[in-house]
Amino acid sequence: MLLGLTAGLAQAQPQQADSVFIRKIYDETLARGKSYEWLRELTKQVGPRLSGSEGAKKAVVWSKELMEKEGFDRAFLQDVMVPHWVRGAKEEAYIRSGKQKLVVPVAALGGSVATPPKGIEAQVVEVKNVAELEKLGTAGVKGKIVFFNRPMDPTKINTFEAYGGAVDQRANGATFAAKFGAVGAIIRSMTTLLDDVPHTGSMRYGTGVPLIPTAAISTNGAEKLSSLLKENPALTFFFKQNCESLPDAPSHNVVGEIKGTEKPDEIIVVGGHLDSWDLAEGAHDDGAGCVQSIEVLRVLKALGYKPKRTLRAVMFMNEENGLRGGIGYADYAKKNNEKHLAAVESDNGGFTPRGFGIVGTAGQKKQVMGWKELLAPYGLQEIGPGGGGADIGPLAQQGTALFGFKPDSQRYFDIHHTAVDRFEAVNKRELELGAASMAALVYLLDKYGL
Amino acid sequence: MLLGLTAGLAQAQPQQADSVFIRKIYDETLARGKSYEWLRELTKQVGPRLSGSEGAKKAVVWSKELMEKEGFDRAFLQDVMVPHWVRGAKEEAYIRSGKQKLVVPVAALGGSVATPPKGIEAQVVEVKNVAELEKLGTAGVKGKIVFFNRPMDPTKINTFEAYGGAVDQRANGATFAAKFGAVGAIIRSMTTLLDDVPHTGSMRYGTGVPLIPTAAISTNGAEKLSSLLKENPALTFFFKQNCESLPDAPSHNVVGEIKGTEKPDEIIVVGGHLDSWDLAEGAHDDGAGCVQSIEVLRVLKALGYKPKRTLRAVMFMNEENGLRGGIGYADYAKKNNEKHLAAVESDNGGFTPRGFGIVGTAGQKKQVMGWKELLAPYGLQEIGPGGGGADIGPLAQQGTALFGFKPDSQRYFDIHHTAVDRFEAVNKRELELGAASMAALVYLLDKYGL
Incomplete structure (x- = not known):
């Protein structure tokens, strides 16, 4: 065990090759990124998508089709029952x-x-x-x-x-x-x-x-x-x-997957929540997190990266008023004996990146904080203990390390849960930098494990 | 000399009292800040203000009156001749x-x-x-x-x-x-x-x-x-x-001042440029820098801070197409034998703060980078060598250390020099955090010297 541990630590030292590959991730995302146009579709064509609504149904179809079109190894739905609250007349x-x-x-x-x-x-x-x-x-x-x-x-x-x-x-x-x-x-x-x-x-x-x-x-x-x-x-x-x-309604998490080449049974999740409040296009909350998560897999695939571990982009359903998707996802993982190594969530808006909050063991925190030098050139200076994310939270009980993407928070509550959480409130570069930041973290987690 | 140097270094160590005072600066700026409403006036009531225009004239009057109303020790104009280019019909x-x-x-x-x-x-x-x-x-x-x-x-x-x-x-x-x-x-x-x-x-x-x-x-x-x-x-x-x-037109820098109590002959400048392009309200470029600079003096005054050195908020005229204000300010300083210890400029937009760029001696850089611990809790992680600012640039020849306020840069070129550089493009909290960051730096520069 001691030998294994030492080898693990030595392996966890970032290398010049990591710096080069992370630069490629940012180049791909900033020069040929797709997240912004995807977000336009999700907000303008799908629109508001509160759990149980027609919009939520459309969003499920939209995201599964997108993952299929992007050629992920598979895209599938997980059934969850969700609350179905309706506002009625204004x-x-x-x-x-x-x-x-x-x-x-x-x-x-x-x-x-x-x-x-x-x-x-x-x-x-x-x-x-x-x-x-x-x-x-x-x-x-x-x-x-x-x-x-x-x-x-x-x-x-x-x-x-x-x-x-x-x-x-x-x-x-x-x-x-x-x-x-x-x-x-x-x-x-x-x-x-x-x-x-x-x-x-x-x-x-x-x-x-x-x-x-x-x-x-x-x-x-x-x-x-x-x-x-x-x-x-x-x-x-x-x-x-x-x-x-109204009575609970059937709905779904949507999962896209790229199979691992060395340790396919170890899973790394990156996700956001697909539902939004009914008043809003749900651009920052949390269309941004959804398209960023799909972009993470697209970018790694576009760069020809073959992950050691299985990578999943997960669109959680019903974060806003029930968390059924997050709870359901963890239940499925347990039932299927899946080992989730790490989960990354983006649900604080598509703003300019500042870092990641980590929920995990002291050793895991230390390891990931050791990657600061690789990530700081991209504005990711705040890497340390912090919240993970509501949807991935239930995975913690299975020993999964959680990572909450931490964008700048200043503008979030100007638009949070309102009719002005629109596509127009999202800046293309900020959104893309977030996706690239998540891809860089997922790459390091996949390469070095935890 | 050696003794003086050692004393200087010892003195430059930040203290608990600094941490407390900087927190007060942020509290005052975020809870009772005036910069946002001032920016509304400058963009909506004064409007575009290209050198030589009626708008630029109004802006001079507006900012001098504001400094007088805020009770600075004095507010005065410096004459400068500026280019007078007009666009004519669309x-x-x-x-x-x-x-x-x-x-x-x-x-x-x-x-x-x-x-x-x-x-x-x-x-x-x-x-x-x-x-x-x-x-x-x-x-x-x-x-x-x-x-x-x-x-x-x-x-x-x-x-x-x-x-x-x-x-x-x-x-x-x-x-x-x-x-x-x-x-x-x-x-x-x-x-x-x-x-x-x-x-x-x-x-x-x-x-x-x-x-x-x-x-x-x-x-x-x-x-x-x-x-x-x-x-x-x-x-x-x-x-x-x-x-x-058209022929060069008479115009002005506008200077507001709080007199130093111990070393009134040492001056610290904080400034932005008052002119803007004619197409724009000049909200981020550089109305933001102007109102932030006046806010620095207001906040320190509101907190009862008595500066050791003389603090000046300078509204430079004609950064955009001539830099006559910046050149003129340095000329006046030289002619009047003024000693400018440091100059801080905000001209990269009123976005969320990331740090300061420093132009100065190795010792000055080291000293200011030593304040990182005091400033990092406020998002100021990028403090190091970097650009100062166009308007304060000419002061470098007089040995003045220059500090360029460095906000997040992602949205700046969406609006730069266009009709959409409007008040609505500025976020209140981001603007205020910038002002507070500049006030914190000016406080430390004043307290510890360089």
Whole structure:
């Protein structure tokens, strides 16, 4: 074992040949890359693709056909059952204060129930967090709409940290509000921008509380509501939404594969999620990750690279409101006794690369951080412990090392879960550099193992 | 001297207090920053501001008033004479091939002469570089329009390198073409994108050759022209432009200053250029650099920081087509016996920060690279030898250390020198992070000297 370990470490030293091959990966991706045109197809021809929707079905067909056209060794579907929530007719909302009636943009949160057909109108209590809500208690909340208005912290350098510090309101706000007798919950959109676009996203109901309707309000709407409340605490808020949860629907992960030449039973996954929110083209979230993952296999194939291990591009279904694809993929792996060495996910947008977060053993982290010198010339300076990705997360239990692609985070929450997450918001070079970065990592993982 | 040197080095070690203060700089800039709203004013209320234009005059007034309003110790103008080139009526251009007449987008290059009032129509020779042109010689070129069609290399990771490898065509193409008897020169726009937007920019005429008109063509237009030429080498190209160079005009650098408390005679400059191309709002180029520089002084003042040295925010005039402001500023410094310790410029766009390029002695580079640990948490990993900036360049002769702010370069040439370099192309957080990065560097330079 000691000998094996030493040999492994020696082998893991990057070589001049790696530097040359990685340069070729970037050249191919930047000069002849296909990811950008694929993304145009996925966003403009397929469009929004929430789990269970027609768009999601089309996306499954589209990506399988693409993998076949690109001549991967095989492309196949994995059956998964997914939640099927539908928004229904567009929401309506306004603030009524005295004679003033101010329309504000809202969007039902994914998983929310509808309001009664005529909508709900009630007084509003504004809180920043659950502690404030508990202080108000049933006496202060009953019969009212709770307005969660804690902004994302703009001083966080990584915007995902700011998101992490605010998204509890969206996920659990309705449950806490209902506990104290509220009739609805309105959540400030998850963005540091002040704008007029509501940001949807998933929420869940806790057990033992009434299911009250909940919606996101645009940040400008939230600011307005907050300032009007200071003038007139007795104002009322009206909203109407028509969403519902239908029975689970059959759907699929889509997997493309290039067979390994030396260790075909060791699998390296690179993936993103194929579903998107219904309001959006899902360009950054996560069309980008999907086309980048397919591009990784295309580029390695175009360069004539014969992987030692089996490489898979996986389009996970239903990350947004259920993670059924990610869970299902890990279940299939276990059932089929597949050994997954590593999984790389891109689900933080198609922005300019900064690095990779690693979930694995100390030894694995050390090994991959040892590749920094090879990757830093391409802007990948942030390689170290960090998150992997929601869809690949379930593989961790099988000992798979996880790698989360880490692009620059500054613009992500400008568009996240909104109608402006469009193809036009993606920069071609940034998208391609991400794909090349993932291909370089996959190449090193394949060549040196872990 | 040795003692002084040692003391200097010891003093240059960053401390915990620096880390705390730099965090405060980022907090102030991200939570209460003003640069984004200032940029909105500069781009939307002032607008395009080419040297000698009404817009440039307005921009001078706007920035001086802003510095006064922000309560800097003083704000003053420096007189400079600047080139005054005007575009005149919008250009027209088309490719005529057989019966086909295809309109293509062009923009006169800054400094170019006009065509005759009726325009020029001539056959076209396409070349990738001067060597190809020389090979064609007068026999192949005389009476024709030379079409320079060497693309920017998309495989360069830093797009400024790709620009550097192609921009000779724009700067000198007309001169070389005229040498062989061409009647005009058409230059492929400086971008890796394929789009319909012509990118203007400066050109200069060499001595001893006729002044022939020259214009940029959009990259899609260039692709079309190139493919039609393959079908029909005898096709003709028509273009008409009405630009002219008027006599030099009086203008100004605008300087805001906070006086140093310990070494008021040592000056640290932070700046950008106030002029922009006439087609553009000049948001990234270089409205961003201007508002970031003023923000540096505002933030340090807002935090109650009393600089040891004198800090200046300098709005240089006429970077785009003459550099008179940068040259003039250095001349004033010399004439007034001012000691400029360091100068920081932001003129690569208001994108997410990656680092700083340093022009200085080996010791200065080493010292500043020693601050990496303080700056890396903010995404500033690329701190090392590199370019300073065009406007601050002339200060190098006086021994001033130069620092070029280095934002991510991927999106810059999508918009550079075009009508789409608009406020909307700037992301608030990215702009603010740049300002904070510059403020952090200025703080360290002020505290530790060089």
